[in-house]
Structure formats: structure tokens, C-alpha cells
Amino acid sequence: MLADEFGREVSGVRVSLTDRCNFDCVYCHNEGLGDTRGPMAPREHEMSTDDVVRFLEVVAEFGVDSVKFTGGEPLLRDDLEEIVARTPDEMEVSLTTNGTMLPGRAADLVDAGLERVNVSQDALDEETFKQVTQAAAYDAVMDGVDAALSAGLAPVKLNMVVFERTAGYVPEMVEHVAENEGLRLQLIEYMPEIAGHPEWAIDIGRVHDWLAEQADHVERREMHDRKRYWVTPEGSGLAGDDLLGDDGAVDESKAGMVEIVDPVENPTFCANCHRVRVTHEGYLKGCLNRNDDLRPMGEMTRGEIRETFRETVANRVPFYGEYMVEEDGEWVVDEKYLDGAAGGDAYPSVDEAPAETDD
Ligand SMILES: Nc1nc2c(ncn2[C@@H]2O[C@H](COP(=O)(O)OP(=O)(O)OP(=O)(O)O)[C@@H](O)[C@H]2O)c(=O)[nH]1
Ligand SMILES: C[S@@+](CC[C@H](N)C(=O)[O-])C[C@H]1O[C@@H](n2cnc3c(N)ncnc32)[C@H](O)[C@@H]1O
Numbered sequence: 385m386l387a388d389e390f391g392r393e394v395s396g397v398r399v400s401l402t403d404r405c406n407f408d409c410v411y412c413h414n415e416g417l418g419d420t421r422g423p424m425a426p427r428e429h430e431m432s433t434d435d436v437v438r439f440l441e442v443v444a445e446f447g448v449d450s451v452k453f454t455g456g457e458p459l460l461r462d463d464l465e466e467i468v469a470r471t472p473d474e475m476e477v478s479l480t481t482n483g484t485m486l487p488g489r490a491a492d493l494v495d496a497g498l499e500r501v502n503v504s505q506d507a508l509d510e511e512t513f514k515q516v517t518q519a520a521a522y523d524a525v526m527d528g529v530d531a532a533l534s535a536g537l538a539p540v541k542l543n544m545v546v547f548e549r550t551a552g553y554v555p556e557m558v559e560h561v562a563e564n565e566g567l568r569l570q571l572i573e574y575m576p577e578i579a580g581h582p583e584w585a586i587d588i589g590r591v592h593d594w595l596a597e598q599a600d601h602v603e604r605r606e607m608h609d610r611k612r613y614w615v616t617p618e619g620s621g622l623a624g625d626d627l628l629g630d631d632g633a634v635d636e637s638k639a640g641m642v643e644i645v646d647p648v649e650n651p652t653f654c655a656n657c658h659r660v661r662v663t664h665e666g667y668l669k670g671c672l673n674r675n676d677d678l679r680p681m682g683e684m685t686r687g688e689i690r691e692t693f694r695e696t697v698a699n700r701v702p703f704y705g706e707y708m709v710e711e712d713g714e715w716v717v718d719e720k721y722l723d724g725a726a727g728g729d730a731y732p733s734v735d736e737a738p739a740e741t742d743d
């Protein structure tokens with residue numbers, strides 16, 4: 385496995401398959417590339433099926449053992465089933481989606497090899513959901529979660545972005561996953577780095593504190609050093625070791641899992657980041673929040689992709705703690721990165737994007 389100069393092995397890749405989306409969430413960072421608004425029809429500059437598969441085959445040689453497909457909305461790609469089916473067998477395949485297109489496709493995706501799915505759901509309230517996503521699709525998302533469960537994808541993780549408009553729904557969402565076996569909850573700190581509106585953020589520390597009071601068992605996940613809180617349904621009377629099965633792990637029929645994703649201004653999170661990203665146009669990048677280290681993979685042979693992947697890993701830096709450093713209580717870009725010293729150019733326009741190739 386390749387490791388960067390901060391000792392972080394790269395075990396996973398996150399591939400954005402498109403920047404198109406049928407929602408227009410007010411907070412969307414689009415995996416670092418800005419706006420999802422625009423035509424919904426397939427676009428020429430998206431990586432082809434073969435491009436995606438070739439990249440995955442190359443990184444599998446380096447021991448990368450998991451891939452997450454994301455976007456935009458990855459289910460807008462009609463070839464998603466084919467991509468999943470052609471992903472190297474040794475890789476765990478997961479998907480992050482708004483869920484609306486899972487009915488009718490979840491079973492085929494599972495047949496193709498999909499192992500896990502995260503579905504974005506910011507509230508249990510239809511009106512708030514509509515305001516946040518700017519789409520009237522609450523029922524479609526709920527149907528999507530059901531379709532994933534019926535297809536055997538339990539536990540399904542619900543992704544909830546916690547910011548000023550949704551924070552009030554946290555207790556309800558926690559109770560929802562505590563009561564419903566097969567669901568987990570991921571509370572994602574609102575990230576303003578690319579989306580803007582820092583005033584929407586809430587203090588995620590308060591959510592940690594509240595959950596610590598509710599939880600009957602707490603764990604840490606190696607990835608990002610994320611905290612996981614296990615919460616039992618109200619009135620269950622279960623606590624502590626009651627929750628553990630014979631294998632020492634929490635029995636999910638007794639408690640719901642709530643994980644907090646809190647990357648903002650968090651050097652510890654970044655110090656445990658083991659992922660390289662790929663944009664829908666086939667650029668490698670070392671960090672969600674950066675677009676000054678992009679390396680194109682289009683028109684490339686496997687040998688060149690190998691080299692580009694090595695370069696991307698070698699140039700990865702933790703965003704908080706190295707790229708952004710604290711000065712007088714403020715986070716500022718470390719001077720040495722101000723001229724794009726990592727070697728890449730600023731994100732090129734679509735017209736300059738590399739053409740698709742066969743290899
Ligand atoms: N800054 C930052 N944010 C991340 C990172 N990983 C996840 N996030 C945030 O969490 C959101 C949801 O992540 P997902 O793609 O659903 O999955 P995940 O939690 O990373 O992965 P799994 O738990 O393994 O499924 C992302 O879109 C980001 O907003 C990361 O490495 N850096
Ligand atoms: C960019 S979306 C792409 C996949 C899919 N369209 C979806 O919504 O699940 C991936 C995840 O990023 C989260 N997200 C988007 N913008 C964010 C932001 N500014 N801060 C934190 N999370 C964000 C979304 O809630 C979603 O769970």
C-alpha cells in the first residue's frame with residue numbers, strides 16, 4: 385500500500401462519477417467542485433465506464449481495498465451497475481446517494497456487487513427536507529431507503545448534514561435509528577470550506593456532548609478517528625455490556641449507531657485520512673477541500689496512471705494542520721502552498737479537460 389509523507393496509507397478511493405444532480409441542496413460541496421446545478425443529461429467530459437474501471441484496476445494493484453462512488457448523484461449514471469460489476473473483486477464497493485433512484489435499481493446494484501450504501505436524509509420532516517434539498521422528494525428518499533433494505537444492504541447509513549436548519553432534528557433522527565434495526569446515522573458537520581456560509585455552522589462539540597449523555601456505548605473508528613455512539617431505544621432498559629454480542633461487538637438489534645463526521649478545523653481527522661479522490665472528469669486529488677493539486681488521468685496508459693497515482697499520494701498533505709495552519713487563532717493557508725507548490729494547476733475549465741481514451 386502506498387503511504388504519503390505523513391505516514392497515511394492510502395487504502396481507499398472515492399470516485400465522483402458525475403457532477404450532475406436531481407437535487408440542489410443548499411449546502412452542497414459537490415465533493416469539492418462547487419455547484420451541481422445545470423443540465424441533467426449525460427455529459428461528454430465525464431469519465432467513461434472504461435476510464436473508471438481502468439483506474440480501479442490500477443489502484444487495486446497498490447492494495448487499495450475500498451471504493452466509494454459518489455457525485456453529484458451517482459445514480460444518474462446509467463452505467464453504475466456495470467461499473468460496480470467490473471470493479472476488482474478485492475475492493476469493497478459502497479455508494480453515497482440521495483436515494484431517489486434506488487427503487488428499481490438497488491437489487492441490480494447488489495447483484496453487481498454493491499456492498500454498502502449511504503443515503504442522505506437531513507430531517508424526518510418533509511417541509512424542512514424540501515427547503516434543504518430544494519426538491520420535493522421526501523417520499524422518494526424514504527422509498528429509496530426501503531429499497532436498499534429490501535435488497536439486503538442493511539445496515540443503511542443515513543447521512544445528515546448538521547447545520548442551523550437541521551440541528552433541531554438530531555434527537556429525532558437518533559431515536560429513529562435507535563428504534564429501527566438496519567439503519568445507522570452519520571451526523572456530518574457542515575463544511576463551509578467550499579460551500580461558503582460559515583454562519584450556518586453549529587458547534588459540533590455540543591452534539592458530541594449531547595450524544596455522550598445519550599449513548600450506552602462509545603467507540604472510535606480508525607478512519608478519521610471518528611467517534612461512534614451506540615444509543616438504545618427509549619425505555620429499553622439495556623446498557624453497557626448488555627449491548628455486546630459474544631464477539632464483543634455491539635448487537636445492532638439492541639442499539640442504533642450514530643457516527644460523527646467532524647473534519648472542520650480538525651487536524652486529528654485529517655491525520656487519519658486514508659483516501660484519494662477522483663473527480664468526474666478523471667482528475668486525481670489528494671483532499672476533498674483542495675483543487676490546486678489536481679492531476680489528470682485522461683489519455684493515459686496504465687503505466688502513466690500508476691505514476692500519477694504515486695505522485696498524488698506523494699504530494700498529499702493533511703488539510704488542517706499542514707495546508708491550513710493556525711495563526712493567532714485563525715486558520716490560514718500555509719505560505720508554502722500559496723503558489724500551488726504541490727505541483728498541480730488550478731482546476732481547469734471543462735473545455736480544457738482531457739479527452740476519454742481506451743487503454
Ligand atoms: N473533509 C472531509 N469530509 C469528509 C471525508 N469523508 C467524508 N466526509 C464528509 O462526509 C460526507 C459523507 O461521506 P460518505 O461519502 O457518505 O461516506 P463516509 O462517511 O466518508 O464513508 P463510510 O462511512 O465508509 O461509508 C462527505 O461527502 C463529506 O462531506 C473526508 O475525508 N474529508
Ligand atoms: C456531495 S453528496 C454526493 C452524493 C449524493 N448526491 C448524496 O447527496 O448523498 C455526498 C455527501 O456530502 C454531503 N455534503 C454535501 N455538502 C456538504 C457540506 N457543505 N458539508 C457537509 N456535508 C456535505 C451530503 O449530505 C452527502 O451526504
Ligand code: SF4
Nearest residue numbers: 405407409412456482
Ligand atoms: S443530493 Fe448530493 S450531490 Fe445532489 S445537491 Fe444534494 S448533496 Fe449535492
Ligand code: SF4
Nearest residue numbers: 654657671672702703
Ligand atoms: S485531508 Fe482532511 S479535509 Fe482533506 S480529505 Fe482528508 S480528512 Fe478531508
